[in-house]
Amino acid sequence: QAVVTQEPSLTVSPGGTVTLTCGSSTGAVTSGHFPYWFQQKPGQAPRTLIFDTGNKHSWTPARFSGSLLGGKAALTLSGAQPDDEADYYCLLSYSGPRVFGGGTKLTVL
């Protein structure tokens, strides 16, 4: 089973920009891994932000964007707000089976 890696923690200033990444032990992440990004706040269920690399749901704030960057999937937050402080998880598909990354704890400070 593949291992998906994320930064354990990141800090961003209010109004600032931060990029979270999602790598795969099997090699470069591609659109064929159908990368997803989720946000989870304490005591809440996860919320889907990004699907299939860079597509947003209707509820996804415009300040979030997804892409492929340097062989990894990336989630960029531009104009961070205090409400964005949360855990963020990526999910990759491997021709069927799926694997979550370990999550990134994002602090807005």
Added chain:
Amino acid sequence: EVHLVESGGGLVQPGRSLRLSCAASGFTFSDHFMDWVRQAPGKGLEWVGRTGNKAYSYITQYATSVKGRFTISRDDSKNSLYLQMNSLKTEDTAVYYCACIRGNTGYWGQGTLVTVSS
């Protein structure tokens, strides 16, 4: 409005079985693949498995950690998803979420807690 409501969690002894259910509403359940995801206390998300829809012959796939012990099924006539968990271990203790996360769908339930302890 989409709703996914899990039920069936609780305290169970190691080695015993438990069946979780997920009731879906607000979308065409039968069209969609469905996943189970779990989260151990204080830990990250772990993908448990998924079932396809009728067009994909209800294919099922599982994480290595649960393969051979857990079985996912669905009843499209009842808009329901199930997770049969056998030979439970203490490390299966987690909140279990059902989710519809494929393509442009991104729905999650609120989860049900399963505690495996003697």
